[in-house]
Amino acid sequence: MEVVEEIEYEGLPSNAGHSVSMMAGALAGITEHTVMFPVDSIKTRMQVFATSPAAVYTGIGNAFTRISSTEGMRALWRGVSSVIVGAGPAHAIHFGAYEAVKELAGGNVEGGRNQWIATSLAGASATIASDALMNPFDVIKQRMQVHRSEFRSFVTCARTVYRNEGLSAFYVSYPTTLTMTVPFTAVQFTVYEQLKSFLNPSGSYSPATHMLSGGLAGAVAGAVTTPLDVAKTILQTRGTSTDPEIRHCRGMVDAFRIIWTRDGLKGFARGLTPRVLTFMPSNALCWLSYEFFKAAIRDD
Template sequence: MEEDYDYESLGNNSTIAQNAMAGALAGIAEHCAMYPVDSIKTRMQVIQSTRPSVLVTATHAAPSSFVMRSGVAATYAPYNPTMLRNLWRGVNSVVLGAGPAHALHFTTYEACKEAFGANRPGHHPFTAAAAGACATLAHDSLMNPFDVIKQRMQLQDSTYKSVRDCARKVYSKEGIAAFYISLPTTLTMSVPYQSIQFATYEYFRKVINPRGDYDPKTHALAGGLAGAVAAAVTMPLDVAKTLLQTRGQNADPRIRNASGLTDAMMIIKERHGFRGFFRGFKPRVLTTMPSAAISWSVYEYFKWFMGFNAEEESLMTL
């Protein structure tokens, strides 16, 4: 019976509900697993003033207890138990947003991949990239407000008590625009990021496993490689997005009044030169590689698991 089961047909035969459930579980697993490293990346990217400032402090940042100044390890500080807990601030926002956003993401991806012909035998990087771009538009439109809340709570000087408290105070102080000021920048980054990731993933998946059989190692390796490539290419845009999403809590009037992508890019260039566009590069890549590997592995597993069970049930009814 197992020999007759065609894993490659899952993209065509899996239902919308199966794709949505697999996507939701993949999104939650992806974001939660590497959340502390993502918090470090956010704090390293934030520009606090016109002078070089402490990017990550020993009491709020990395478990290694480094004191980071201008991106250079300076001294060691005693371990503080509060440090690790603070790295998880805002994770509830990810859980609330990532589930439905990734469900919509992967459902849209599967539908567009089939419509564009990416499920045909052989390599189709452009159609896979186009499907990824469409999925990204749907995902980011839903996820952006949750991402703003997440990054506000990740800041080392954040005083928000909960996701609800953060959302309420940001709305009362800055209005609804605060939750979407970074959306154009996010889409400018995410569309090429996801297009590159999906196309690279599909390419590596077919190269590593030409038969197309279900293989967790293939999905993890292809996903990790795809995430690393996409993260490296879109790094400057991620720094600009962080500046825009955290601007409301910045003491610098120039940053607090940043109006969009172009303005954010100018500020980064003025303050730190071209190197400023790669602030937090290592944490971003270290976050994205395992996150993408986890996301694709979980997604492909649950898609296979639910599709396999559906196949078994249909055979039992014959």
């Protein structure tokens, strides 16, 4: 009887890591975003300060029912093409940078004292790099998600936004995005790594551990960064608004002022529930896919 030696998942050589991490990250990113896209569409609509009563939703169930009954189920998937095109390369850069910086900072040294710092630094560095690529695709996605969007093609949307508002429209939210996603990613990766180490000390490939750790990490990070996400949505969809104040919103400070003036403290929690409900399963799926693809690619 042939004995097959089991490969230690976490003990695989680091020199195989960066290209594998990038490929695994790209596949995981596409999987994550496409599966949870309808809930993300609802979150976007709930965060926009709509002028039409038809575009005001009281909750996830209310939004799902009204959108599907008046616009059809396809409306919940509008903009997914932008995510598919952008998420692969962005997540490849994200996970590739994460593994590279983590290695350089000593985060892979067993029993190292600076693992927490290395993980946080790696997560933040990965976000800065990936968001630079993903931000324009996210702008296009949200322009297509809003109520009564005129766009059905992400290429047409990109051309129209560029022609009417210039290149800056794709990056007006980038500082806000970084302000949100750097702490989001640092919290997410740190919570994930700590939970994974606690639940799975052996470091073996464990789908249940990766899903649970990823889901809880995504929920925590998503909840604490929701106020910044509301501001980002206002900035990224400002060109679709008929409200002069929103159309001329220049940055995070302006967005915060609009939120506070119009909706008070509760305005900063707009879309909290769908955001958490998006990130829990999507992050669980993302980490499960990432760890699976990383193990599978390395094993080939």
